Structures are given as structure tokens and as C-alpha cells.
């Protein structure tokens with residue numbers, strides 16, 4: 001595939017071309033899913049939740065560790081929120097958009113948004129500064145956690161809602177198209193999970209504008225490249241919400257912290 005790829009527009013049902021693109025490549029990018037105003041209100045809502053969690057010293061939500069670091073000015077920063085949709089109506093409200101349902105067929109139909117499952121709606125906040133604890137993420141697939149849980153690999157998609165305007169030097173999501181069709185062996189051993197940060201000759205860079213939406217298959221290999229610029233220009237915010245098929249497994253405040261989540265500690 002050429003380094004630049006087709007971008008689409010998401011309506012209440014998918015076109016045949018969109019479905020074919022996703023099935024072939026294991027990802028798809030939709031422009032302008034939400035407006036700049038909605039992006040600002042979502043970012044503001046994340047700051048409200050952050051202030052509350054810092055005050056209350058929240059370290060886990062439903063068993064999922066919350067990642068803290070420091071911002072460029074040294075102030076405390078929540079860098080990875082889990083289940084943020086359970087903590088502010090700006091996020092739960094976003095999930096009411098009927099266009100999400102159009103994506104369910106990419107998981108084979110009979111799917112749902114993972115509002116209360118896995119890590120719920122995750123909000124990642126990367127910044128490349130001296131005290132940041134979150135600037136990049138090594139190669140992985142999102143479906144490996146199901147292997148750890150000893151579950152059958154049910155279809156799982158990860159929907160990204162991008163909140164920052166990126167240029168290639170800002171780093172960000174890199175993925176290897178087509179790797180969703182690999183066998184289990186390749187899914188386990190193609191690369192060293194989370195430790196390998198090297199460029200891959202076949203990777204493509206997702207370069208979104210704020211408000212864009214992407215979908216990637218849970219079996220697709222991807223990473224987050226570090227920004228080669230530092231400071232304010234490196235700030236990157238992105239939301240992920242899974243689309244899940246198979247048995248409903250909601251989490252609650254008594255849910256245990258599972259083994260794979262220790263990988264989160266490797267991420268810097």
C-alpha cells in the first residue's frame with residue numbers, strides 16, 4: 001500500500017467500498033467525525049475529570065490502572081484514563097451518535113460498544129516533555145489481552161476519536177495493514193510485545209486532524225511513535241472505545257487488575 005491512503009466519511013451505514021477497504025487492510029480512517037467545537041468540549045471535560053481524579057487520588061477504575069505523569073509546566077497530568085465515559089456526560093453522550101452502529105458490521109454484526117467492558121472508553125494524553133510518562137507505545141495487538149484471559153478470540157475493533165491535529169513529525173499511530181489476517185502464531189510472535197519500537201518497512205502512519213475517527217481490527221499490529229518535536233507541539237490526545245462481539249463481560253469497582261495490564265508499566 002502507498003504511504004498515503006484513502007480517507008472516507010462516516011454516515012449511518014457503510015458503503016461497499018468502505019467495508020472492502022476495512023476487510024482488506026484491517027483499518028479505516030474517516031474524516032471530520034466530530035466538529036472542532038465538540039473536540040474542545042471533550043478536551044475540557046477531560047480536564048474536569050483529571051482535576052477530580054488528582055484531588056481524589058484515583059489510581060484505578062474498575063481494576064484498570066490510571067497512568068499519571070507531569071505536564072510541561074510540572075503540574076500533575078492524567079495520561080491514560082480508563083472508563084472515562086462513566087465519569088462525564090460529554091463522553092457517554094458522544095457514544096449515542098448513531099453512526100457507531102454502522103461500524104458494528106465490521107465486527108461481524110451482533111456487536112456492541114464496550115462501554116462497561118475491557119478498559120471502557122480510554123483517553124490517552126501524550127506529551128513529549130521531561131516529566132511525561134507517556135510519549136510512545138511499542139508494537140502490539142489489542143486482542144492479546146483476550147489470549148491472556150484464556151478467551152476465544154472474539155471479534156474486537158478499536159475505534160479511535162482523534163482530538164489533535166497531527167503532522168508526521170508528531171509521531172502517533174503506526175500500523176501494518178493486513179496483519180489482522182495473520183494466524184495466531186504471527187499475532188503472538190511477529191514482534192516483541194510493547195518492547196519493540198522500531199519502524200517497520202510495511203508500516204503506515206495515520207495522520208489525523210482533530211475530529212477524525214479511525215477503526216482498527218483487534219488483531220492488527222500497531223504502535224504509537226514518539227513525537228520528534230518536544231513541548232506543546234507534541235501534545236496528542238486520542239480516545240479509544242472498543243466494539244465487541246461475544247459474551248458480555250462488564251467490569252465494576254471490584255474487578256481485578258489482570259496480568260496484561262502490567263505491560264502498561266513498560267510504556268514510557
Ligand SMILES: O=C(O)CCC(=O)C(=O)O
Pocket residue numbers: 122124137142160172173222223224238240
Ligand atoms: O494512542 C494511540 O493512538 C494508540 C493507543 C493504543 O494502541 C492502545 O492504547 O492500545
Ligand SMILES: [Fe+2]
Pocket residue numbers: 140141142222
Ligand atoms: Fe493498541
